[in-house]
Amino acid sequence: MQVQFREFDPFDLWIWLDFENSLGGGELQYIEEVFNSWFYLGKLGAFNAENIQIQETGSELSYFDYDQNRLEEAMMAPMHNMGTFETLGNWGRIWFDLGTSDLICLDILINSLFQLSKEYVEIKSLIIGGKNEDWPIED
Numbered sequence: 001m002q003v004q005f006r007e008f009d010p011f012d013l014w015i016w017l018d019f020e021n022s023l024g025g026g027e028l029q030y031i032e033e034v035f036n037s038w039f040y041l042g043k044l045g046a047f048n049a050e051n052i053q054i055q056e057t058g059s060e061l062s063y064f065d066y067d068q069n070r071l072e073e074a075m076m077a078p079m080h081n082m083g084t085f086e087t088l089g090n091w092g093r094i095w096f097d098l099g100t101s102d103l104i105c106l107d108i109l110i111n112s113l114f115q116l117s118k119e120y121v122e123i124k125s126l127i128i129g130g131k132n133e134d135w136p137i138e139d
Helices: 025-043 053-057 068-073 104-119
Strands: 002-005 013-019 086-088 091-097 123-128
Touching: 025 091, 025 104, 104 123
Parallel strands: 002 123
Antiparallel strands: 013 091, 013 123, 086 091
C-alpha cells in the first residue's frame, strides 16, 4: 500500500483509497468499520499527543506510576465530524474534520489500513488530503 499526502487541511480532509478491485459487501464493511472505529476514538479525544505517557516510558511498565494530573490537565483533542464512506469503481473516499486531534491519529489510521490491506482488502494506495480529478468534490 502506497501512502501519499496532498494538500492537507485537518478541518476539511478527504481521504482517498485506491483498491486493487471494486469492493464487495464484506470488504466494504471492513473499510467502514476501520473508519468508524477510528472516528469514535477520535471523537472521545483518544489521539491526544499531550498525554502519551506509556509511549514515552518505553517497554518497562511493571509498577508504572501513571500521572493522573497530566491526564486531567491535557487539553481536549477531539475529532469533530465524519462523512459517509463512498465508492466509485475501484476508488473509495471519506471526509473528516479532525478538529483538535493530534496528527498521531494519521499514523494509527495508516497502520490500521496497512494491516487491513495485507490481510483482507488489497489497497493499492492511500491518499491523504487533496482532491481526485477523476471524482470531483461537490461544495
